[in-house]
Amino acid sequence: MFQVGEYIVCDHNGVCQVLAVTEMPELKKDVLYYQLEPVYSRGSRIFVPVDSNKLVMRRVFTEEEVETLLKEIPSIETIWISNEKKREEQYREVARKYDCREWVKIIKTIYLRKRNRRMEGKKTTYIDEKYMKLAEENLYGEISIPLKISPDRVERFIRNRIENKESE
Structure with missing residues (x-):
């Protein structure tokens, strides 16, 4: 699981920073989502299920x-x-x-x-x-x-x- 503040690569969204890990009852109960902000599109927000296997998500290179x-x-x-x-x-x-x-x-x-x-x-x-x-x-x-x-x-x-x- 990625931590808040961490930079990750999220599929076609590129480099994103994890802003929060939260539930979103309006979408699906008992499912955790990453709230991501694309680094090169400040102000945008992306919500991705933590356990999503449909998208490539990985840590940015060290x-x-x-x-x-x-x-x-x-x-x-x-x-x-x-x-x-x-x-x-x-x-x-x-x-x-x-x-x-x-x-x-x-x-x-x-x-x-x-x-x-x-x-x-x-x-x-x-x-x-x-x-x-x-x-x-x-x-x-x-x-x-x-x-x-x-x-x-x-x-x-x-x-x-x-x-x-x-x-x-």
Whole structure:
């Protein structure tokens, strides 16, 4: 059970802070709900049953887990599927896990695809743009919490860490 004040990832709502654990008799008697506030949509409230198994809910990565992830980034595999429809299905399947390593997998894949397509004189596909945005928002939003930096500074932080590791 998550505690009040804790930051969690709640499925498609992204990073949320647990504001309360409460009953809501107007919805269902004898059922506890998390009252969540999405971190990047202040003022919104979400109520999720504590025992819900329909949504992905997990604790936000710790600083140590972020450090481990950063070290793993160069070895995280990409998704190479040439068929556009199958690639989108794979992106969707990976995204449903709401897992940082999976977000990195999508970002790496699309970064390399964009670079290759640019070299071929082609534009980035709508699907790649859509999933890149989704992956970046979720990954950067989550790891900004333990790093105590704003999400818009996370990409630069990651790039600097990877570049510094490569130059060692």
